[in-house]
Amino acid sequence: MCGITGLWFRDAQRGADRATLDRMIAAISHRGPDGTGVHLEPGVALGHARLSIIDLGGGAQPIHNGDETVWITYNGEVFNYVELRQELLARGHRFYTQSDTEVIVHAYVEYGDDFVNHLNGQFSFGLWDRRRRRLLLVRDRTGILPLYYAEAGGAVVFGSEVKSLLASGLVRASLDPVGFDELMTFWAPVAPRTVFEGVSQVPPGEMLVLDATGVNRRRYWHWEFPDAADLRRDSAATLESELRQILGDATQIRLRADVPVGAYLSGGLDSSSLVALLKERVPQQLRTFSIGFDDAGLDESAHQREMVRHLQTNHEQVQCTLDDIAAAFPRTIRHSENPVLRTAPAPMQILSGLVRRSDVKVVLTGEGADEVLGGYDIFKESKVRQFWAQQPASSWRPALLKRLYPYLDLTTEQSTAYLREFFGVGLANPADPCFSHLPRWMTTAQCKLFWSDEFRARARADGDAADRLRQSLPANIGRWHPFNRAEYLEAKTLLPSYLLASQGDRMLMANSVEGRFPFLDHRLIEFAVRLHPRYKMRVLREKWLLKQTMRGALPASILNRHKQPYRAPDAAAFLRPGVPEYVKELTSESAIARSGYFDSSKVSRLITKLSRSKGASARDNMAFIGVLSTQIWHATFVAGQDVA
Amino acid sequence: MADALHDQIRNFILENYLFTSDTSALGVEDSLLGRGIVDSTGMLEIIFFIEEQLGVKVKDEEMIPENLDSVSRIAAFVSSKRRAA
Numbered sequence: 001m002c003g004i005t006g007l008w009f010r011d012a013q014r015g016a017d018r019a020t021l022d023r024m025i026a027a028i029s030h031r032g033p034d035g036t037g038v039h040l041e042p043g044v045a046l047g048h049a050r051l052s053i054i055d056l057g058g059g060a061q062p063i064h065n066g067d068e069t070v071w072i073t074y075n076g077e078v079f080n081y082v083e084l085r086q087e088l089l090a091r092g093h094r095f096y097t098q099s100d101t102e103v104i105v106h107a108y109v110e111y112g113d114d115f116v117n118h119l120n121g122q123f124s125f126g127l128w129d130r131r132r133r134r135l136l137l138v139r140d141r142t143g144i145l146p147l148y149y150a151e152a153g154g155a156v157v158f159g160s161e162v163k164s165l166l167a168s169g170l171v172r173a174s175l176d177p178v179g180f181d182e183l184m185t186f187w188a189p190v191a192p193r194t195v196f197e198g199v200s201q202v203p204p205g206e207m208l209v210l211d212a213t214g215v216n217r218r219r220y221w222h223w224e225f226p227d228a229a230d231l232r233r234d235s236a237a238t239l240e241s242e243l244r245q246i247l248g249d250a251t252q253i254r255l256r257a258d259v260p261v262g263a264y265l266s267g268g269l270d271s272s273s274l275v276a277l278l279k280e281r282v283p284q285q286l287r288t289f290s291i292g293f294d295d296a297g298l299d300e301s302a303h304q305r306e307m308v309r310h311l312q313t314n315h316e317q318v319q320c321t322l323d324d325i326a327a328a329f330p331r332t333i334r335h336s337e338n339p340v341l342r343t344a345p346a347p348m349q350i351l352s353g354l355v356r357r358s359d360v361k362v363v364l365t366g367e368g369a370d371e372v373l374g375g376y377d378i379f380k381e382s383k384v385r386q387f388w389a390q391q392p393a394s395s396w397r398p399a400l401l402k403r404l405y406p407y408l409d410l411t412t413e414q415s416t417a418y419l420r421e422f423f424g425v426g427l428a429n430p431a432d433p434c435f436s437h438l439p440r441w442m443t444t445a446q447c448k449l450f451w452s453d454e455f456r457a458r459a460r461a462d463g464d465a466a467d468r469l470r471q472s473l474p475a476n477i478g479r480w481h482p483f484n485r486a487e488y489l490e491a492k493t494l495l496p497s498y499l500l501a502s503q504g505d506r507m508l509m510a511n512s513v514e515g516r517f518p519f520l521d522h523r524l525i526e527f528a529v530r531l532h533p534r535y536k537m538r539v540l541r542e543k544w545l546l547k548q549t550m551r552g553a554l555p556a557s558i559l560n561r562h563k564q565p566y567r568a569p570d571a572a573a574f575l576r577p578g579v580p581e582y583v584k585e586l587t588s589e590s591a592i593a594r595s596g597y598f599d600s601s602k603v604s605r606l607i608t609k610l611s612r613s614k615g616a617s618a619r620d621n622m623a624f625i626g627v628l629s630t631q632i633w634h635a636t637f638v639a640g641q642d643v644a
Numbered sequence: 645m646a647d648a649l650h651d652q653i654r655n656f657i658l659e660n661y662l663f664t665s666d667t668s669a670l671g672v673e674d675s676l677l678g679r680g681i682v683d684s685t686g687m688l689e690i691i692f693f694i695e696e697q698l699g700v701k702v703k704d705e706e707m708i709p710e711n712l713d714s715v716s717r718i719a720a721f722v723s724s725k726r727r728a729a
Contacts, residue, residue, distance in 0.1 A: 418677070418707075421678070421709060443683060450663070599663075605659060606663055613689075617689065
């Protein structure tokens with residue numbers, strides 16, 4: 001993986017100066033510490049920071065075609081480049097490197113704008129076609145790799161991270177109230193929006209075409225579902241066989257690298273399945289990595305040890321303490337470039353640090369399995385609520401929710417009344433495409449209670465976040481199965497802009513480690529979207545088909561364990577003696593008032609409450625982490641301070 | 645007496661769920677769940693408050709919105725329990 005950046009000018013005669021481009025590359029040097037490269041010509045400037053993974057000696061970028069009319073600055077991996085290269089060689093193309101990057105350039109020359117449909121991988125790149133005088137900014141199908149852009153001063157400036165845009169001097173950091181409203185509803189802004197005012201991201205599965213006609217978005221791939229009546233209901237044996245073949249190949253091609261490859265092993269079904277598949281394919285001892293927590297409620301070490309014993313991997317674990325999280329948090333925000341509502345990204349940054357120190361540059365992870373094969377609690381919750389909506393007066397139907405959330409301590413019949421109040425939101429309209437997510441969004445949105453009146457007025461000027469999202473959904477979503485609608489919302493909101501970004505790419509790249517995600521292979525997604533949901537969730541048993549497929553390869557205790565969402569300690573890491581000074585400084589009434597986003601009096605009361613209570617509610621935890629991370633974000637990007 | 649109890653309950657909710665001392669932010673009849681002021685975990689904190697600060701034990705079968713979903717309902721519930729004690 002690497003970092004890319006550059007500029008495109010509406011005036012074809014205009015060009016960037018080298019010093020500007022160098023600054024933009026330097027801002028993302030952590031993404032590519034192995035080298036830099038530039039290409040400058042009238043109308044365009046391409047910059048690159050390289051992390052060498054494939055063709056270590058010959059893959060320096062930007063790379064061009066034979067007559068130097070097509071140039072590319074590229075971040076990512078095209079895993080089927082070996083096969084593509086053979087096809088292109090047979091069609092007369094000649095290559096000057098062994099890299100996957102050069103294959104993309106020739107695929108463009110050969111296939112035109114359809115070239116991107118030939119690529120299987122994770123990528124984000126700028127491709128300059130000198131003859132047609134146009135720049136394509138292309139992002140992979142599911143949003144594994146980031147790509148930001150902004151229009152300013154007759155130019156479009158782009159980059160892997162917003163830092164490179166800010167370094168151009170053409171973009172100034174300020175918090176986008178609407179993007180922040182979305183973050184405090186969905187956990188992250190919905191692409192193309194970001195939390196930086198005036199900065200957009202290329203949505204997953206899209207390319208941006210910049211030419212004489214202007215800046216135009218074009219979608220090349222859809223993560224969408226067929227009508228409910230058209231879903232597959234083949235035999236389980238047939239589907240297991242197909243899943244085994246696709247997932248096996250998705251894993252196999254992600255082993256292509258000229259550097260050591262390892263894997264994350266959380267002890268859950270997804271990473272355990274992945275490591276079992278890797279074990280069949282990697283002759284040498286596999287290296288695996290995990291996080292441990294002191295809090296037994298969050299720690300999965302016992303399951304990790306069981307899998308290590310079972311598969312005999314060479315395993316390393318980093319024990320993540322409250323101190324570690326508090327110390328790592330400012331760097332986490334600097335890299336994620338987003339306020340967050342949980343600390344969960346911080347341990348992921350600490351984990352990628354362990355990987356890097358172990359001289360491993362590439363890790364495979366199980367990310368995406370929950371979205372693609374039906375694993376999340378929210379899908380169960382939605383299923384129960386749909387079931388309940390058919391008989392709204394029933395008292396035992398909502399009681400099924402107690403099975404999903406045992407920690408809510410709702411053990412009495414009477415507490416069903418509270419389930420009814422809380423999870424009953426939207427029950428009168430189960431056909432609403434957002435039905436599945438309304439309780440979660442409502443809970444998250446309670447963090448907005450802490451906004452200052454001035455900021456609230458700005459954020460609300462553009463209407464309600466959920467209404468805005470509802471307007472952007474596919475026109476035929478009403479014909480999809482309700483389970484598929486819930487999956488779609490996850491794929492559209494949480495996955496690309498939070499899980500793969502704040503918790504994924506950014507935390508990996510903070511330590512120059514590349515992540516690879518076999519469960520997000522587009523062939524697997526295209527297989528899974530056609531499955532009837534009964535193959536994903538059987539009654540309330542999640543990822544049914546994956547479990548069937550992995551029988552025999554995993555211990556029964558891993559196959560049958562209750563799904564544990566990845567969580568890290570939240571407010572507790574910051575509200576105790578001896579925490580770093582920045583916590584008090586940035587959450588002081590004066591600092592809160594200066595940045596202007598929050599009501600300093602309310603924040604002060606929240607901190608008092610959290611400091612004296614034994615356990616914090618989910619809302620209070622989220623609100624505190626949201627305030628603290630936003631204050632760090634402001635100090636880092638708006639005020640230009642080095643928070644530590 | 646009843647007014648003092650109302651005030652005590654309202655101040656607790658204002659302080660701990662709305663993070664303000666502005667009494668206009670919460671009417672005594674406002675639904676705590678309906679307005680999204682507390683969720684089901686937040687309700688547990690209210691029960692702790694009733695038991696620890698107001699000295700009234702809440703039985704499982706009494707944990708229903710009819711008793712706990714507004715300042716006035718909590719006050720009425722606490723008063724009736726105190727009378728029965």
